Amino acid sequence: MTAPASAARPPSPILTVFRKECLETFRDLRVLLSVVVSPLLLTPLILLIAAFFGGRKATEQQTQILEIALLGGGTPAALAEFLQTDDTLVFLDFADAEAAEEAIRERRLRAALVFADDDAERFAAGERIRPELLFDASNERSTTAHRRLLALLERFNQDELERRLAEAELPPEWTESVRSRTRNLATEAALGGFILGIILPYLVIMGAAFGGMTSAFDLCAGEKERGTLETLLVSPASRQDIILGKLLTIGLVSLISAFCSVAGLILALEVGLQFLATELQGMIAVSYPALVAVLFLVLPFALMTSALLLLISAVARNQKEAQAYVFPLIAVILLPAMLSFILDAETSSALALAPILNTALAMKQVMAGATDVLFVSLTLFASLAYAAVAMALVVVLFQKERILFRV
Protein backbone atom coordinates (compact mmCIF):
# COMPACT_ATOMS: atom_id res chain seq x y z
CA MET A 1 0.00 0.00 0.00
CA THR A 2 1.35 3.41 -0.86
CA ALA A 3 1.17 6.39 1.42
CA PRO A 4 -1.33 9.10 0.51
CA ALA A 5 0.12 11.81 -1.70
CA SER A 6 -0.24 14.48 0.98
CA ALA A 7 1.77 12.41 3.49
CA ALA A 8 4.55 11.81 0.99
CA ARG A 9 4.74 15.44 -0.07
CA PRO A 10 7.87 17.13 1.32
CA PRO A 11 7.34 20.05 3.69
CA SER A 12 8.00 23.59 2.49
CA PRO A 13 11.65 24.70 2.64
CA ILE A 14 10.76 27.36 5.26
CA LEU A 15 9.29 24.66 7.51
CA THR A 16 12.24 22.33 6.85
CA VAL A 17 14.75 25.05 7.82
CA PHE A 18 12.61 26.06 10.82
CA ARG A 19 12.37 22.46 12.10
CA LYS A 20 16.09 21.83 11.72
CA GLU A 21 17.05 25.14 13.36
CA CYS A 22 14.69 24.46 16.28
CA LEU A 23 16.20 21.00 16.72
CA GLU A 24 19.73 22.41 16.85
CA THR A 25 18.78 25.44 18.94
CA PHE A 26 17.05 23.46 21.66
CA ARG A 27 19.99 21.05 21.84
CA ASP A 28 22.24 24.02 22.60
CA LEU A 29 22.92 24.19 26.33
CA ARG A 30 23.76 27.90 26.10
CA VAL A 31 20.30 28.67 24.71
CA LEU A 32 18.52 26.50 27.29
CA LEU A 33 20.45 28.19 30.10
CA SER A 34 19.88 31.75 28.93
CA VAL A 35 16.32 31.39 27.62
CA VAL A 36 14.69 28.91 30.00
CA VAL A 37 16.75 28.09 33.09
CA SER A 38 17.94 31.59 33.93
CA PRO A 39 14.59 33.45 33.75
CA LEU A 40 12.57 30.57 35.21
CA LEU A 41 14.87 29.62 38.07
CA LEU A 42 17.68 32.11 38.58
CA THR A 43 15.66 35.33 38.24
CA PRO A 44 12.99 34.25 40.79
CA LEU A 45 15.72 32.96 43.08
CA ILE A 46 17.61 36.26 42.93
CA LEU A 47 14.38 38.21 43.49
CA LEU A 48 13.44 36.04 46.45
CA ILE A 49 16.88 36.27 48.02
CA ALA A 50 16.85 40.06 47.55
CA ALA A 51 13.34 40.29 49.03
CA PHE A 52 14.24 38.01 51.94
CA PHE A 53 17.33 39.98 52.90
CA GLY A 54 15.57 43.29 52.20
CA GLY A 55 12.71 42.29 54.52
CA ARG A 56 15.10 41.10 57.20
CA LYS A 57 17.03 44.36 57.00
CA ALA A 58 13.82 46.40 57.29
CA THR A 59 12.84 44.46 60.43
CA GLU A 60 16.35 44.85 61.83
CA GLN A 61 16.24 48.59 61.25
CA GLN A 62 12.98 48.83 63.18
CA THR A 63 14.20 46.83 66.20
CA GLN A 64 17.89 47.69 66.24
CA ILE A 65 19.13 49.05 69.61
CA LEU A 66 20.71 52.47 68.98
CA GLU A 67 22.87 54.62 71.24
CA ILE A 68 21.54 58.15 71.75
CA ALA A 69 22.68 61.13 73.89
CA LEU A 70 20.72 64.10 75.21
CA LEU A 71 23.18 66.96 75.86
CA GLY A 72 23.15 70.45 77.38
CA GLY A 73 21.47 71.59 80.51
CA GLY A 74 18.14 72.49 78.96
CA THR A 75 16.55 69.15 78.03
CA PRO A 76 12.82 69.46 78.67
CA ALA A 77 11.89 66.73 81.16
CA ALA A 78 8.70 65.79 79.26
CA LEU A 79 10.64 65.23 76.05
CA ALA A 80 13.37 63.18 77.83
CA GLU A 81 10.66 61.08 79.43
CA PHE A 82 8.87 60.57 76.08
CA LEU A 83 12.06 59.50 74.28
CA GLN A 84 12.97 57.08 77.06
CA THR A 85 9.72 55.17 76.52
CA ASP A 86 11.24 53.84 73.26
CA ASP A 87 12.84 50.48 74.13
CA THR A 88 15.09 50.52 71.07
CA LEU A 89 17.04 53.57 72.28
CA VAL A 90 19.86 53.43 74.81
CA PHE A 91 20.82 56.75 76.37
CA LEU A 92 24.50 57.44 77.03
CA ASP A 93 26.08 60.32 78.95
CA PHE A 94 28.71 62.60 77.49
CA ALA A 95 30.44 65.64 79.00
CA ASP A 96 29.74 67.97 76.11
CA ALA A 97 28.77 68.19 72.41
CA GLU A 98 32.43 67.83 71.27
CA ALA A 99 32.76 64.48 73.08
CA ALA A 100 29.45 63.31 71.56
CA GLU A 101 30.59 64.36 68.07
CA GLU A 102 33.77 62.33 68.48
CA ALA A 103 31.78 59.32 69.71
CA ILE A 104 29.44 59.55 66.68
CA ARG A 105 32.46 59.64 64.34
CA GLU A 106 33.92 56.64 66.16
CA ARG A 107 30.55 54.87 65.94
CA ARG A 108 30.20 54.48 69.73
CA LEU A 109 27.20 56.81 69.62
CA ARG A 110 24.63 57.01 66.76
CA ALA A 111 22.96 60.41 67.30
CA ALA A 112 22.69 63.21 69.84
CA LEU A 113 20.23 66.00 70.61
CA VAL A 114 22.01 69.12 71.89
CA PHE A 115 19.84 71.54 73.85
CA ALA A 116 20.63 75.13 74.84
CA ASP A 117 20.77 75.87 78.58
CA ASP A 118 17.50 77.84 78.53
CA ASP A 119 15.59 75.36 76.35
CA ALA A 120 13.74 73.75 79.27
CA GLU A 121 12.48 77.17 80.50
CA ARG A 122 11.48 78.30 77.00
CA PHE A 123 9.69 74.99 76.38
CA ALA A 124 7.79 75.37 79.66
CA ALA A 125 6.86 78.91 78.60
CA GLY A 126 5.26 77.53 75.46
CA GLU A 127 7.97 78.72 73.09
CA ARG A 128 9.51 76.78 70.22
CA ILE A 129 12.97 75.39 70.97
CA ARG A 130 15.49 74.30 68.30
CA PRO A 131 17.83 71.56 69.63
CA GLU A 132 20.61 70.48 67.29
CA LEU A 133 20.44 66.89 66.02
CA LEU A 134 23.91 65.43 65.43
CA PHE A 135 24.41 62.35 63.26
CA ASP A 136 26.77 60.91 60.64
CA ALA A 137 25.10 60.56 57.22
CA SER A 138 27.88 58.26 56.04
CA ASN A 139 26.98 55.72 58.71
CA GLU A 140 23.88 53.57 58.16
CA ARG A 141 23.02 53.09 61.86
CA SER A 142 23.51 56.79 62.55
CA THR A 143 21.13 57.59 59.67
CA THR A 144 18.58 55.15 61.14
CA ALA A 145 18.94 56.84 64.55
CA HIS A 146 18.46 60.24 62.88
CA ARG A 147 15.29 59.05 61.11
CA ARG A 148 13.92 57.42 64.25
CA LEU A 149 14.54 60.54 66.41
CA LEU A 150 12.82 62.76 63.83
CA ALA A 151 9.77 60.46 63.86
CA LEU A 152 9.70 60.48 67.67
CA LEU A 153 10.01 64.29 67.77
CA GLU A 154 7.11 64.53 65.29
CA ARG A 155 4.93 62.36 67.53
CA PHE A 156 5.99 64.34 70.61
CA ASN A 157 5.15 67.61 68.82
CA GLN A 158 1.67 66.34 67.99
CA ASP A 159 1.04 65.30 71.61
CA GLU A 160 2.44 68.59 72.93
CA LEU A 161 0.31 70.60 70.46
CA GLU A 162 -2.83 68.83 71.65
CA ARG A 163 -1.84 69.45 75.29
CA ARG A 164 -1.17 73.17 74.65
CA LEU A 165 -4.46 73.57 72.75
CA ALA A 166 -6.35 71.92 75.58
CA GLU A 167 -4.57 74.16 78.11
CA ALA A 168 -5.57 77.24 76.09
CA GLU A 169 -9.07 75.81 75.78
CA LEU A 170 -8.82 75.82 72.00
CA PRO A 171 -10.29 73.10 69.76
CA PRO A 172 -7.99 71.06 67.43
CA GLU A 173 -9.66 72.78 64.45
CA TRP A 174 -7.95 75.99 65.59
CA THR A 175 -4.67 74.83 64.04
CA GLU A 176 -6.11 72.81 61.20
CA SER A 177 -8.99 74.20 59.17
CA VAL A 178 -9.17 71.39 56.56
CA ARG A 179 -8.37 67.70 56.90
CA SER A 180 -9.29 65.43 53.99
CA ARG A 181 -10.28 61.79 54.19
CA THR A 182 -8.99 59.69 51.32
CA ARG A 183 -10.78 56.75 49.67
CA ASN A 184 -8.87 54.77 47.03
CA LEU A 185 -11.18 53.53 44.30
CA ALA A 186 -8.59 51.20 42.73
CA THR A 187 -9.35 47.53 43.09
CA GLU A 188 -6.59 45.41 44.54
CA ALA A 189 -6.15 43.78 41.12
CA ALA A 190 -5.83 47.13 39.32
CA LEU A 191 -3.38 48.44 41.90
CA GLY A 192 -1.38 45.23 41.77
CA GLY A 193 -1.44 45.34 37.97
CA PHE A 194 -0.27 48.95 38.02
CA ILE A 195 2.75 48.09 40.15
CA LEU A 196 3.51 44.95 38.11
CA GLY A 197 3.01 47.03 34.96
CA ILE A 198 5.98 49.19 35.90
CA ILE A 199 8.51 46.35 35.93
CA LEU A 200 6.91 43.78 33.66
CA PRO A 201 7.21 45.61 30.28
CA TYR A 202 10.92 46.12 30.88
CA LEU A 203 11.43 42.44 31.66
CA VAL A 204 9.32 41.26 28.72
CA ILE A 205 10.99 43.61 26.26
CA MET A 206 14.48 42.68 27.35
CA GLY A 207 13.54 38.98 27.27
CA ALA A 208 11.97 39.20 23.82
CA ALA A 209 14.70 41.42 22.38
CA PHE A 210 17.76 39.59 23.60
CA GLY A 211 16.53 36.08 24.42
CA GLY A 212 17.08 35.10 20.81
CA MET A 213 20.53 36.69 20.56
CA THR A 214 22.62 33.52 20.95
CA SER A 215 20.47 31.69 18.39
CA ALA A 216 20.46 34.61 15.94
CA PHE A 217 24.24 34.87 15.97
CA ASP A 218 24.64 31.13 15.68
CA LEU A 219 22.17 30.78 12.81
CA CYS A 220 23.91 33.13 10.39
CA ALA A 221 27.31 34.43 11.55
CA GLY A 222 27.92 31.03 13.16
CA GLU A 223 27.12 29.25 9.88
CA LYS A 224 29.56 31.51 8.03
CA GLU A 225 32.20 30.87 10.67
CA ARG A 226 31.78 27.09 10.62
CA GLY A 227 31.53 26.89 6.81
CA THR A 228 28.03 25.39 6.65
CA LEU A 229 26.34 28.38 5.01
CA GLU A 230 27.81 27.68 1.57
CA THR A 231 26.47 24.10 1.66
CA LEU A 232 23.04 25.36 2.66
CA LEU A 233 22.96 27.95 -0.12
CA VAL A 234 23.80 25.29 -2.74
CA SER A 235 20.50 23.56 -1.90
CA PRO A 236 17.51 24.43 -4.11
CA ALA A 237 15.82 26.27 -1.22
CA SER A 238 15.64 29.96 -2.04
CA ARG A 239 17.58 32.39 0.12
CA GLN A 240 14.28 33.97 1.11
CA ASP A 241 12.95 30.61 2.39
CA ILE A 242 16.19 29.93 4.25
CA ILE A 243 16.25 33.29 6.00
CA LEU A 244 12.52 33.13 6.84
CA GLY A 245 12.99 29.67 8.38
CA LYS A 246 15.81 31.06 10.50
CA LEU A 247 13.81 34.15 11.40
CA LEU A 248 10.88 32.06 12.62
CA THR A 249 13.26 30.08 14.83
CA ILE A 250 14.70 33.21 16.43
CA GLY A 251 11.19 34.64 16.82
CA LEU A 252 10.09 31.47 18.64
CA VAL A 253 13.13 31.54 20.91
CA SER A 254 12.48 35.24 21.67
CA LEU A 255 8.85 34.50 22.54
CA ILE A 256 9.85 31.61 24.79
CA SER A 257 12.37 33.92 26.45
CA ALA A 258 9.70 36.62 27.02
CA PHE A 259 7.28 33.97 28.34
CA CYS A 260 9.90 32.55 30.71
CA SER A 261 10.76 36.07 31.95
CA VAL A 262 7.08 36.66 32.81
CA ALA A 263 6.68 33.17 34.26
CA GLY A 264 9.83 33.64 36.35
CA LEU A 265 8.55 36.90 37.81
CA ILE A 266 5.09 35.48 38.50
CA LEU A 267 6.65 32.40 40.06
CA ALA A 268 8.75 34.62 42.32
CA LEU A 269 5.65 36.57 43.34
CA GLU A 270 3.41 33.56 43.89
CA VAL A 271 6.01 31.50 45.74
CA GLY A 272 7.63 34.31 47.64
CA LEU A 273 4.61 36.47 48.40
CA GLN A 274 5.03 35.93 52.12
CA PHE A 275 8.48 37.54 51.94
CA LEU A 276 7.36 40.32 49.61
CA ALA A 277 4.08 41.04 51.38
CA THR A 278 5.82 43.13 54.05
CA GLU A 279 7.78 45.11 51.50
CA LEU A 280 4.97 45.65 49.00
CA GLN A 281 2.14 45.77 51.54
CA GLY A 282 0.16 43.19 49.57
CA MET A 283 -0.07 45.46 46.55
CA ILE A 284 0.98 42.90 43.92
CA ALA A 285 -1.85 41.06 42.20
CA VAL A 286 -1.50 39.02 39.04
CA SER A 287 -4.12 39.24 36.28
CA TYR A 288 -3.64 36.24 34.01
CA PRO A 289 -5.83 37.56 31.14
CA ALA A 290 -3.67 40.72 31.16
CA LEU A 291 -0.54 38.56 30.98
CA VAL A 292 -1.92 36.74 27.92
CA ALA A 293 -2.58 40.14 26.30
CA VAL A 294 1.00 41.18 27.11
CA LEU A 295 2.37 38.09 25.36
CA PHE A 296 0.14 38.85 22.37
CA LEU A 297 1.53 42.41 22.25
CA VAL A 298 5.07 41.11 22.30
CA LEU A 299 4.57 38.97 19.15
CA PRO A 300 5.24 41.64 16.47
CA PHE A 301 7.91 43.17 18.69
CA ALA A 302 9.74 39.83 18.95
CA LEU A 303 9.57 39.41 15.18
CA MET A 304 11.07 42.87 14.69
CA THR A 305 13.94 42.36 17.13
CA SER A 306 14.57 38.87 15.74
CA ALA A 307 14.89 40.37 12.26
CA LEU A 308 17.28 43.04 13.59
CA LEU A 309 19.42 40.43 15.34
CA LEU A 310 19.46 38.31 12.19
CA LEU A 311 20.43 41.40 10.21
CA ILE A 312 23.46 41.90 12.46
CA SER A 313 24.25 38.21 12.23
CA ALA A 314 24.05 38.30 8.42
CA VAL A 315 26.39 41.28 8.15
CA ALA A 316 28.97 39.95 10.63
CA ARG A 317 31.79 37.65 9.50
CA ASN A 318 31.61 35.61 12.70
CA GLN A 319 29.84 35.46 16.05
CA LYS A 320 32.46 37.58 17.78
CA GLU A 321 31.95 40.37 15.24
CA ALA A 322 28.17 40.06 15.68
CA GLN A 323 28.57 40.53 19.44
CA ALA A 324 30.49 43.75 18.79
CA TYR A 325 27.83 45.03 16.38
CA VAL A 326 24.98 44.36 18.81
CA PHE A 327 25.96 47.00 21.37
CA PRO A 328 24.25 49.92 19.57
CA LEU A 329 21.08 47.80 19.27
CA ILE A 330 21.15 47.10 23.01
CA ALA A 331 21.30 50.85 23.68
CA VAL A 332 18.49 51.55 21.19
CA ILE A 333 16.21 49.01 22.90
CA LEU A 334 17.29 49.68 26.49
CA LEU A 335 16.52 53.40 26.38
CA PRO A 336 12.80 53.19 25.43
CA ALA A 337 12.38 50.17 27.71
CA MET A 338 13.70 52.23 30.63
CA LEU A 339 11.68 55.28 29.55
CA SER A 340 8.55 53.23 30.09
CA PHE A 341 9.38 53.20 33.83
CA ILE A 342 8.84 56.95 34.09
CA LEU A 343 6.32 57.70 31.33
CA ASP A 344 2.63 57.72 32.17
CA ALA A 345 0.67 54.83 30.60
CA GLU A 346 -2.10 57.29 29.60
CA THR A 347 -0.11 59.10 26.98
CA SER A 348 -0.42 60.73 23.57
CA SER A 349 -1.49 58.41 20.74
CA ALA A 350 1.51 59.66 18.76
CA LEU A 351 3.74 57.59 21.04
CA ALA A 352 2.00 54.48 19.69
CA LEU A 353 4.19 55.01 16.61
CA ALA A 354 7.42 55.10 18.63
CA PRO A 355 8.99 51.65 18.20
CA ILE A 356 9.70 49.66 21.38
CA LEU A 357 8.34 52.41 23.66
CA ASN A 358 4.84 51.87 22.20
CA THR A 359 4.89 48.18 23.12
CA ALA A 360 6.16 48.91 26.64
CA LEU A 361 3.48 51.56 27.24
CA ALA A 362 0.71 49.39 25.79
CA MET A 363 1.76 46.58 28.16
CA LYS A 364 1.71 49.07 31.04
CA GLN A 365 -1.87 50.06 30.13
CA VAL A 366 -3.00 46.44 29.84
CA MET A 367 -1.45 45.51 33.19
CA ALA A 368 -3.09 48.45 34.96
CA GLY A 369 -6.49 47.58 33.44
CA ALA A 370 -6.51 50.97 31.69
CA THR A 371 -6.34 49.80 28.08
CA ASP A 372 -6.73 52.59 25.51
CA VAL A 373 -8.05 50.62 22.53
CA LEU A 374 -6.83 53.21 20.01
CA PHE A 375 -3.32 53.27 21.51
CA VAL A 376 -3.03 49.48 21.70
CA SER A 377 -4.39 49.01 18.16
CA LEU A 378 -2.02 51.63 16.78
CA THR A 379 0.83 49.97 18.67
CA LEU A 380 0.01 46.58 17.15
CA PHE A 381 -0.21 47.97 13.61
CA ALA A 382 2.95 50.05 13.98
CA SER A 383 4.89 47.12 15.47
CA LEU A 384 3.71 44.83 12.68
CA ALA A 385 4.79 47.42 10.11
CA TYR A 386 8.23 47.80 11.73
CA ALA A 387 8.57 44.00 11.90
CA ALA A 388 7.67 43.75 8.19
CA VAL A 389 10.26 46.40 7.29
CA ALA A 390 12.96 44.71 9.38
CA MET A 391 12.10 41.31 7.85
CA ALA A 392 12.13 42.72 4.31
CA LEU A 393 15.50 44.32 5.03
CA VAL A 394 17.04 41.07 6.25
CA VAL A 395 15.63 39.16 3.25
CA VAL A 396 17.10 41.72 0.83
CA LEU A 397 20.43 41.72 2.64
CA PHE A 398 20.60 37.94 2.59
CA GLN A 399 20.59 38.05 -1.23
CA LYS A 400 23.75 40.18 -1.32
CA GLU A 401 26.89 38.32 -2.33
CA ARG A 402 29.02 40.99 -0.66
CA ILE A 403 27.32 40.25 2.65
CA LEU A 404 27.22 36.46 2.39
CA PHE A 405 30.68 35.86 1.00
CA ARG A 406 32.37 39.16 1.85
CA VAL A 407 33.53 39.42 -1.76
Place this chain on the structure above:
Amino acid sequence: MIEARDLTKLFSDRKRGLVRAADGISFTCRPGEIFGLLGANGAGKTTTLRLLATLLQPTAGTAIVAGHDIVHEPAKVRANIGFLSGNTALYGKLTAREMVAYFGRLHGMAETDLDARINEIFTALDMHGFAQGRCDRLSTGQKQRVSIARAIVHRPPVMIFDEPTTGLDVITARTIMGFIERCRDDGLTVLFSTHVMSEVERLCHRVAVIHEGRLTAEGTLAELRETTGETALERVFLHLVGVTA
Protein backbone atom coordinates in the same frame (compact mmCIF):
# COMPACT_ATOMS: atom_id res chain seq x y z
CA MET B 1 27.03 18.16 -18.55
CA ILE B 2 28.55 21.54 -17.67
CA GLU B 3 29.10 24.09 -20.36
CA ALA B 4 30.70 27.35 -19.20
CA ARG B 5 30.43 30.18 -21.70
CA ASP B 6 32.60 33.28 -21.16
CA LEU B 7 31.97 33.22 -17.42
CA THR B 8 33.10 36.51 -15.95
CA LYS B 9 32.96 37.82 -12.40
CA LEU B 10 34.23 41.24 -11.41
CA PHE B 11 34.60 42.43 -7.83
CA SER B 12 35.39 45.90 -6.65
CA ASP B 13 37.93 45.80 -3.87
CA ARG B 14 38.87 48.79 -1.72
CA LYS B 15 42.59 48.01 -1.91
CA ARG B 16 42.95 46.31 -5.29
CA GLY B 17 40.31 48.23 -7.25
CA LEU B 18 38.40 46.21 -9.86
CA VAL B 19 39.30 42.52 -9.56
CA ARG B 20 38.62 40.13 -12.44
CA ALA B 21 38.14 36.96 -10.35
CA ALA B 22 36.88 35.03 -13.38
CA ASP B 23 37.59 36.45 -16.81
CA GLY B 24 35.81 34.91 -19.79
CA ILE B 25 36.10 31.30 -18.70
CA SER B 26 34.73 28.70 -21.13
CA PHE B 27 34.98 24.92 -20.97
CA THR B 28 32.84 21.81 -21.30
CA CYS B 29 32.65 18.95 -18.82
CA ARG B 30 30.86 15.83 -20.03
CA PRO B 31 29.07 13.01 -18.23
CA GLY B 32 31.34 10.12 -17.23
CA GLU B 33 34.47 12.25 -17.11
CA ILE B 34 36.38 14.07 -14.45
CA PHE B 35 37.31 17.58 -15.51
CA GLY B 36 40.03 19.22 -13.43
CA LEU B 37 40.36 22.93 -12.69
CA LEU B 38 44.00 23.44 -11.84
CA GLY B 39 45.28 26.68 -10.39
CA ALA B 40 47.23 28.26 -7.57
CA ASN B 41 45.48 29.69 -4.50
CA GLY B 42 43.51 32.79 -5.52
CA ALA B 43 43.65 31.92 -9.23
CA GLY B 44 39.83 31.97 -9.54
CA LYS B 45 38.92 28.28 -9.14
CA THR B 46 36.56 28.77 -6.20
CA THR B 47 34.91 31.78 -7.85
CA THR B 48 34.30 29.71 -11.00
CA LEU B 49 32.80 26.85 -9.01
CA ARG B 50 30.65 29.25 -6.97
CA LEU B 51 29.37 30.75 -10.22
CA LEU B 52 28.48 27.29 -11.53
CA ALA B 53 26.76 26.43 -8.22
CA THR B 54 24.79 29.73 -8.48
CA LEU B 55 26.22 30.96 -5.17
CA LEU B 56 27.48 33.98 -7.12
CA GLN B 57 25.91 35.68 -10.13
CA PRO B 58 28.15 36.20 -13.16
CA THR B 59 28.93 39.76 -14.25
CA ALA B 60 28.89 38.48 -17.83
CA GLY B 61 28.60 35.15 -19.61
CA THR B 62 26.68 32.13 -18.38
CA ALA B 63 26.83 28.36 -18.05
CA ILE B 64 24.50 25.49 -18.66
CA VAL B 65 24.54 22.92 -15.87
CA ALA B 66 22.51 19.70 -16.28
CA GLY B 67 20.56 21.46 -19.00
CA HIS B 68 19.71 24.57 -16.95
CA ASP B 69 21.00 28.10 -17.29
CA ILE B 70 22.75 29.34 -14.12
CA VAL B 71 21.46 32.89 -14.64
CA HIS B 72 17.83 32.12 -15.45
CA GLU B 73 17.20 28.83 -13.63
CA PRO B 74 19.42 28.90 -10.55
CA ALA B 75 17.09 26.78 -8.38
CA LYS B 76 16.95 24.03 -11.03
CA VAL B 77 20.73 24.13 -11.34
CA ARG B 78 21.12 23.73 -7.56
CA ALA B 79 18.63 20.84 -7.58
CA ASN B 80 20.89 18.98 -10.02
CA ILE B 81 24.30 19.43 -8.44
CA GLY B 82 26.12 17.94 -5.51
CA PHE B 83 28.70 20.30 -4.03
CA LEU B 84 31.56 19.16 -1.81
CA SER B 85 34.32 21.41 -0.61
CA GLY B 86 37.28 20.81 1.66
CA ASN B 87 35.98 23.55 3.94
CA THR B 88 32.49 22.05 4.16
CA ALA B 89 31.44 21.62 7.74
CA LEU B 90 28.54 19.77 9.34
CA TYR B 91 25.87 20.84 11.78
CA GLY B 92 27.47 19.66 15.01
CA LYS B 93 24.27 19.17 17.00
CA LEU B 94 22.54 17.05 14.36
CA THR B 95 23.11 13.33 14.06
CA ALA B 96 24.63 11.96 10.84
CA ARG B 97 21.19 10.73 9.74
CA GLU B 98 19.46 14.04 10.60
CA MET B 99 22.12 15.94 8.68
CA VAL B 100 21.63 13.92 5.48
CA ALA B 101 17.83 13.92 5.87
CA TYR B 102 17.83 17.72 6.23
CA PHE B 103 19.48 18.18 2.86
CA GLY B 104 17.25 15.54 1.29
CA ARG B 105 14.20 17.50 2.46
CA LEU B 106 15.68 20.77 1.20
CA HIS B 107 15.94 19.04 -2.18
CA GLY B 108 12.23 18.31 -1.97
CA MET B 109 12.53 14.55 -1.41
CA ALA B 110 9.45 12.80 -0.04
CA GLU B 111 9.93 11.08 3.33
CA THR B 112 9.48 7.50 2.05
CA ASP B 113 11.96 8.01 -0.79
CA LEU B 114 14.32 9.84 1.57
CA ASP B 115 14.35 7.01 4.11
CA ALA B 116 15.12 4.43 1.45
CA ARG B 117 17.82 6.61 -0.11
CA ILE B 118 19.50 7.29 3.25
CA ASN B 119 19.57 3.56 4.04
CA GLU B 120 21.06 2.86 0.60
CA ILE B 121 23.81 5.49 1.01
CA PHE B 122 24.56 4.55 4.63
CA THR B 123 25.00 0.94 3.56
CA ALA B 124 27.21 1.88 0.60
CA LEU B 125 29.42 4.14 2.75
CA ASP B 126 29.29 1.88 5.82
CA MET B 127 27.72 4.59 7.96
CA HIS B 128 25.09 2.69 9.97
CA GLY B 129 27.46 2.38 12.95
CA PHE B 130 27.44 6.13 13.55
CA ALA B 131 24.12 7.12 11.96
CA GLN B 132 22.71 8.28 15.31
CA GLY B 133 25.98 9.89 16.48
CA ARG B 134 26.09 13.67 16.73
CA CYS B 135 28.24 15.17 13.97
CA ASP B 136 30.46 17.11 16.41
CA ARG B 137 31.48 13.80 18.02
CA LEU B 138 32.45 12.01 14.81
CA SER B 139 36.00 11.35 13.60
CA THR B 140 37.33 13.28 10.58
CA GLY B 141 36.81 10.27 8.33
CA GLN B 142 33.24 9.75 9.55
CA LYS B 143 32.50 13.45 9.06
CA GLN B 144 33.78 13.29 5.52
CA ARG B 145 31.49 10.33 4.78
CA VAL B 146 28.53 12.33 6.15
CA SER B 147 29.53 15.20 3.83
CA ILE B 148 29.59 12.83 0.86
CA ALA B 149 26.20 11.38 1.81
CA ARG B 150 24.81 14.90 2.17
CA ALA B 151 26.12 15.84 -1.30
CA ILE B 152 24.65 12.82 -3.12
CA VAL B 153 21.41 12.20 -1.21
CA HIS B 154 19.29 13.75 -4.00
CA ARG B 155 21.02 11.73 -6.76
CA PRO B 156 22.57 14.71 -8.59
CA PRO B 157 23.75 14.16 -12.18
CA VAL B 158 26.53 16.74 -11.68
CA MET B 159 29.12 16.73 -8.91
CA ILE B 160 31.31 19.73 -8.13
CA PHE B 161 34.33 19.25 -5.87
CA ASP B 162 36.16 22.32 -4.60
CA GLU B 163 39.56 21.22 -3.27
CA PRO B 164 37.81 18.39 -1.42
CA THR B 165 40.95 16.93 0.19
CA THR B 166 42.22 20.15 1.78
CA GLY B 167 43.30 19.53 5.34
CA LEU B 168 42.49 15.81 5.26
CA ASP B 169 44.82 12.99 6.26
CA VAL B 170 46.03 10.54 3.60
CA ILE B 171 43.47 7.84 4.44
CA THR B 172 40.46 10.19 4.38
CA ALA B 173 41.77 11.85 1.21
CA ARG B 174 41.95 8.39 -0.39
CA THR B 175 38.28 7.80 0.50
CA ILE B 176 37.34 11.06 -1.22
CA MET B 177 39.39 10.23 -4.32
CA GLY B 178 37.75 6.81 -4.47
CA PHE B 179 34.35 8.44 -4.20
CA ILE B 180 35.14 10.84 -7.06
CA GLU B 181 36.16 7.89 -9.25
CA ARG B 182 32.94 6.10 -8.37
CA CYS B 183 30.95 9.18 -9.45
CA ARG B 184 32.72 9.07 -12.80
CA ASP B 185 32.06 5.33 -13.13
CA ASP B 186 28.36 5.97 -12.41
CA GLY B 187 28.29 8.32 -15.41
CA LEU B 188 28.07 11.58 -13.47
CA THR B 189 29.56 14.82 -14.72
CA VAL B 190 32.41 15.59 -12.32
CA LEU B 191 34.12 18.96 -11.99
CA PHE B 192 37.07 18.92 -9.65
CA SER B 193 39.26 21.82 -8.57
CA THR B 194 42.65 21.33 -6.98
CA HIS B 195 46.20 22.56 -6.79
CA VAL B 196 47.58 19.11 -5.99
CA MET B 197 49.28 17.68 -9.09
CA SER B 198 49.14 14.05 -7.96
CA GLU B 199 45.35 14.24 -7.66
CA VAL B 200 45.11 15.63 -11.20
CA GLU B 201 47.31 12.84 -12.56
CA ARG B 202 45.24 10.17 -10.84
CA LEU B 203 41.74 11.47 -11.55
CA CYS B 204 41.39 13.89 -14.42
CA HIS B 205 40.56 13.10 -18.04
CA ARG B 206 40.90 16.68 -19.06
CA VAL B 207 42.26 19.74 -17.29
CA ALA B 208 41.80 23.50 -17.52
CA VAL B 209 44.51 25.68 -16.02
CA ILE B 210 43.29 28.92 -14.40
CA HIS B 211 45.64 31.76 -13.65
CA GLU B 212 44.64 35.23 -12.43
CA GLY B 213 41.03 34.58 -13.37
CA ARG B 214 41.79 33.53 -16.95
CA LEU B 215 41.77 30.06 -18.47
CA THR B 216 45.27 29.70 -19.89
CA ALA B 217 45.04 26.17 -21.30
CA GLU B 218 42.63 23.25 -21.68
CA GLY B 219 43.11 19.66 -22.81
CA THR B 220 44.05 16.14 -21.81
CA LEU B 221 47.23 15.74 -19.77
CA ALA B 222 48.96 14.34 -22.87
CA GLU B 223 47.91 17.38 -24.91
CA LEU B 224 49.17 19.78 -22.25
CA ARG B 225 52.50 17.93 -22.03
CA GLU B 226 52.83 18.13 -25.79
CA THR B 227 51.97 21.85 -25.88
CA THR B 228 54.50 22.77 -23.20
CA GLY B 229 57.19 20.22 -24.02
CA GLU B 230 57.40 19.31 -20.33
CA THR B 231 56.95 15.86 -18.83
CA ALA B 232 56.42 16.49 -15.11
CA LEU B 233 52.96 17.87 -14.48
CA GLU B 234 54.32 20.45 -12.05
CA ARG B 235 56.57 21.87 -14.77
CA VAL B 236 53.68 21.75 -17.24
CA PHE B 237 51.61 23.82 -14.83
CA LEU B 238 54.40 26.33 -14.15
CA HIS B 239 54.97 26.69 -17.86
CA LEU B 240 51.27 27.36 -18.50
CA VAL B 241 51.02 30.04 -15.81
CA GLY B 242 54.18 31.74 -17.08
CA VAL B 243 56.49 30.91 -14.19
CA THR B 244 60.00 29.94 -15.27
CA ALA B 245 61.77 27.44 -13.03
